[in-house]
Amino acid sequence: MSDQIVRVLAKDAPIKASAISARDLVERSRQIHKTLPVATAALGRALMGCSMMGNQLKEEHGTVTLQIKGGGPLGSITVTSDSEGNVRGYVQNGEVELMEKVPGKLDVGQAVGVDGTLTVIKDIGLKEPYVGSIGLLSGEIADDITAYFAESEQIPSACALGVLVDTDQSVLCAGGYLIQLLPGADDEVISKIERGVHAVGPVTTALKEGISALELVRRVLSDFELEVLEESPVEYRCYCSRERVSRALISMGREELTALLEEQGSAELTCQFCDAVYHYSREDLEKLLSEI
Incomplete structure (x- = not known):
């Protein structure tokens, strides 16, 4: 199954959402930068988060750049997405040794660090790009993207990102989702989303079953009737020449x-x-x- 990004709206609630399946994209970044597992996971999460943010842009030639500087051993992470969600990026220190919370669970938060900032730069063709920056919450990246939307854009959101690295250091599966509340969402809507997030659990657990990005977001938002706005392929794409x-x-x-x-x-x-x-x-x- 090729990498894909999907955008949906709930027909019966003020919710918009995106989801991505990106195993090939993250594996391509690993091969280019020769990253070890914890860097593969961190860079992969950043790439996927930025891809979903870029795919939200209405401007055809717009770009979103995500810069993460947490003070951890990985150093800085920089990723850039076009308006279709095609993305590229790099991590400063990709050869950081294995860091685990528990056996088999990579400690991305400690590798990224929390002594720093997450900065979002949106270039939508205006005279100056939009720049928003927040202090890092956990270094786990998905939590920090959630905090960014709440603090800088006042959009309550739920973001989950996961990269599962195989025993040979290749990427087994990668994906995630970004759910955002529109004006008018009440506590019942929030409770239903929270139940869905809890029921699905870690995204890599679901992705190991081979499900698509659309199926992932349908599982999380199973209490809502969804309208699919767009399904499109995404890839790791560099524009250098x-x-x-x-x-x-x-x-x-x-x-x-x-x-x-x-x-x-x-x-x-x-x-x-x-x-x-x-x-x-x-x-x-x-x-x-x-x-x-």
């Missing part, structure tokens, strides 16, 4: 580019998101200089 890297070099300006040419004679730049390497010879750099 030699043209973009060249523009970045040109943007350094004549003085810095000349210094680079004189000191090194060539350049090798690596994309942080996909680890693609771009080589620039002396002739390449001289050509860029001539274009400034």
Whole structure:
């Protein structure tokens, strides 16, 4: 089953929700960045959360960037999604040794840390992007995304994200959901959602059965009648290119580019998101200089 994201509305209550199944996406990020299990789980959760947030954008060329700096051994996590939910990202220290709460349960919260912030940057084509930031609640990422929506956007939400890593360190399953209350939701609606969240339990337990993103959100919101707004594929997608890297070099300006040419004679730049390497010879750099 290919990775998928789904958006739904409840017909009988003021609720909107998204869900994602993203085993291939998270496995692709693991292969690119060669992460060990706790980093795979942390980066995977961030990728999926950002993907659902990006998929909510109405602007075709909008983007959402999630930055998590918790002070833990993983360092910072940065992920970016387009408006379709295609996402890319990296973790600063992907080779952190195994950290577990109990045997078989990765301690993502301790690896991320709580001494820092979660920052959301939404670029929807306006003069300045929207930036919202909160102090980290638990470092578990889903809890922090829930807190972000409550504090920065005043949207009561329930977010769950899970990545199950196999014994060979590959990703066995990954997915999650984001449920949000619209104006007019009463205590009965909240109680029904809470019962559904409790009944489903950890998302990886449900995903191990091979269920789809739609089935996941239907299980959580089983007390409501749902209307499916969209089902679409998502993937790990980087937009880097030699043209973009060249523009970045040109943007350094004549003085810095000349210094680079004189000191090194060539350049090798690596994309942080996909680890693609771009080589620039002396002739390449001289050509860029001539274009400034």
